[in-house]
Amino acid sequence: MTKSHHKPIGIFDSGVGGLTVVRAVRAALPDEDIVYLGDSARVPYGSKSPETVTRYALSCARFLLRHDVKLLLVACNTATAHALPALMSAVTVPVIGAVEPGAEAALRASHTGQLGVIGTLGTIRSGAYEAAVRTLDPSAVVTGEACALLVPLAEEGWTDDDIAFHVARRYLGSLADRAPTIDTLVLGCTHYPLLSHVIALAAEQVFAHTVCLVDSATAMAGAARATLDGGAERRPPGSGGHLRCFVTDASRLGELAPRFLGEPLASYELVDLES
Amino acid sequence: MTKSHHKPIGIFDSGVGGLTVVRAVRAALPDEDIVYLGDSARVPYGSKSPETVTRYALSCARFLLRHDVKLLLVACNTATAHALPALMSAVTVPVIGAVEPGAEAALRASHTGQLGVIGTLGTIRSGAYEAAVRTLDPSAVVTGEACALLVPLAEEGWTDDDIAFHVARRYLGSLADRAPTIDTLVLGCTHYPLLSHVIALAAEQVFAHTVCLVDSATAMAGAARATLDGGAERRPPGSGGHLRCFVTDASRLGELAPRFLGEPLASYELVDLES
Numbered sequence: 001m002t003k004s005h006h007k008p009i010g011i012f013d014s015g016v017g018g019l020t021v022v023r024a025v026r027a028a029l030p031d032e033d034i035v036y037l038g039d040s041a042r043v044p045y046g047s048k049s050p051e052t053v054t055r056y057a058l059s060c061a062r063f064l065l066r067h068d069v070k071l072l073l074v075a076c077n078t079a080t081a082h083a084l085p086a087l088m089s090a091v092t093v094p095v096i097g098a099v100e101p102g103a104e105a106a107l108r109a110s111h112t113g114q115l116g117v118i119g120t121l122g123t124i125r126s127g128a129y130e131a132a133v134r135t136l137d138p139s140a141v142v143t144g145e146a147c148a149l150l151v152p153l154a155e156e157g158w159t160d161d162d163i164a165f166h167v168a169r170r171y172l173g174s175l176a177d178r179a180p181t182i183d184t185l186v187l188g189c190t191h192y193p194l195l196s197h198v199i200a201l202a203a204e205q206v207f208a209h210t211v212c213l214v215d216s217a218t219a220m221a222g223a224a225r226a227t228l229d230g231g232a233e234r235r236p237p238g239s240g241g242h243l244r245c246f247v248t249d250a251s252r253l254g255e256l257a258p259r260f261l262g263e264p265l266a267s268y269e270l271v272d273l274e275s
Numbered sequence: 276m277t278k279s280h281h282k283p284i285g286i287f288d289s290g291v292g293g294l295t296v297v298r299a300v301r302a303a304l305p306d307e308d309i310v311y312l313g314d315s316a317r318v319p320y321g322s323k324s325p326e327t328v329t330r331y332a333l334s335c336a337r338f339l340l341r342h343d344v345k346l347l348l349v350a351c352n353t354a355t356a357h358a359l360p361a362l363m364s365a366v367t368v369p370v371i372g373a374v375e376p377g378a379e380a381a382l383r384a385s386h387t388g389q390l391g392v393i394g395t396l397g398t399i400r401s402g403a404y405e406a407a408v409r410t411l412d413p414s415a416v417v418t419g420e421a422c423a424l425l426v427p428l429a430e431e432g433w434t435d436d437d438i439a440f441h442v443a444r445r446y447l448g449s450l451a452d453r454a455p456t457i458d459t460l461v462l463g464c465t466h467y468p469l470l471s472h473v474i475a476l477a478a479e480q481v482f483a484h485t486v487c488l489v490d491s492a493t494a495m496a497g498a499a500r501a502t503l504d505g506g507a508e509r510r511p512p513g514s515g516g517h518l519r520c521f522v523t524d525a526s527r528l529g530e531l532a533p534r535f536l537g538e539p540l541a542s543y544e545l546v547d548l549e550s
Contacts (some may be wrong), residue, residue, distance in 0.1 A: 041317070149427050
């Protein structure tokens with residue numbers, strides 16, 4: 001039997017976007033082994049119903065539990081928004097979603113308690129960020145904007161040009177019309193860090209003041225470290241740091257994975273969650 | 276037992292985009308009953324591997340066969356490109372894919388035999404249009420361009436504005452760099468008819484001559500009529516014309532379906548193909 005602290009951290013996402021979370025976790029916890037699952041055969045989750053997303057998220061979690069993970073990170077904001085309670089009921093290890101760490105980090109960054117969040121349609125419609133923020137600070141106000149085109153833009157690699165800027169500007173313009181006084185904006189989707197440059201430029205144009213961008217991937221990595229430290233479950237230095245990557249579809253993986261992971265993906269294994 | 280000509284036509288697509296084919300078939304064959312299946316829980320197919328798309332397409336076809344269809348239309352260009360031979364082997368009714376009718380229509384429209392095709396990454400990488408055109412006319416030349424952002428633009432409803440125009444212009448500009456002399460362009464994806472206005476405008480700017488747009492949905496409807504006429508399988512006038520619609524995820528259906536169908540969707544049924 002594997003000693004508890006030697007077990008890997010499990011991380012799943014609807015596709016390759018969650019590799020931004022892997023990257024942040026590896027930076028924060030370089031000795032930990034990670035088992036990653038990207039459900040790329042059923043990506044995206046962001047436009048699908050809560051029922052479908054919950055079914056998919058549970059099948060991802062069951063897969064990672066079979067790899068004996070000590071901690072489960074739900075990298076996907078949409079899966080967190082729709083399925084976190086179901087996931088917490090279904091597994092016995094600690095579960096960290098994408099929303100609460102991002103909400104906490106946003107409240108720490110904000111001076112005014114006026115927060116914005118951008119994400120997929122599913123994440124925004126769920127109201128998950130509003131609920132998480134209000135639990136922490138009932139006086140804070142959260143305004144959300146669904147940005148369906150940002151994921152395909154990031155996957156197309158059009159991340160730093162006129163089209164990306166105008167798309168970001170249109171979404172943030174709509175957000176600013178409804179919430180002109182926000183001082184902090186949560187990037188509530190694993191793909192958005194790739195677009196942070198144009199999002200920052202668009203925010204600068206649209207809001208008449210500085211808006212701080214909060215990346216939920218970094219916030220999740222901090223939450224993972226705190227959870228392991230709380231339970232004395234960290235792996236000893238120098239003993240691990242391996243990444244094992246599973247995907248349900250490998251199309252474009254070689255091209256996309258390095259953009260999100262920040263380095264080439266050494267290897268991957270293909271799995272079928274539907275049979 | 277249902278008389279053969281009273282049986283419905285089965286049409287499937289990765290999502291709601293195939294309702295453009297339903298619309299064209301209803302215009303061409305108003306007395307036929309149609310059973311439609313949109314695999315919206317696993318949409319899109321266009322960015323996924325041939326193996327995944329073939330598995331999904333076969334499960335869609337099996338579902339429609341259980342509804343005793345007399346003819347199967349594969350509205351999805353990507354599913355046609357990857358899975359048509361597998362589908363033809365698996366079913367006993369005639370199968371019409373999206374590619375061959377579009378290729379035929381393009382050859383009829385072209386004066387020069389220099390054709391362009393735009394579609395998903397899967398459709399373009401498959402070379403399916405090139406293969407279909409060369410079978411019909413070995414002297415014709417087909418150049419393809421994958422346009423990953425056009426489907427999300429159509430679904431976001433940004434179909435007739437500056438951003439849509441600039442996205443279309445960038446893709447067609449890349450196509451024109453490689454194939455400046457095309458005189459016919461196939462819209463090789465169910466979603467693209469919604470963007471035909473900006474695609475036509477972009478083509479006008481990018482090419483120094485007239486380029487004829489060919490919509491594969493209309494071409495498929497013509498092929499369906501010819502197939503039924505060939506086998507004397509048309510339903511008697513005034514006896515049918517009903518549409519029964521199944522989807523695997525209903526999120527955004529009420530908002531999206533009318534854009535593709537051209538009228539409100541009266542009702543739908545939710546099914547799970549994965550259990």
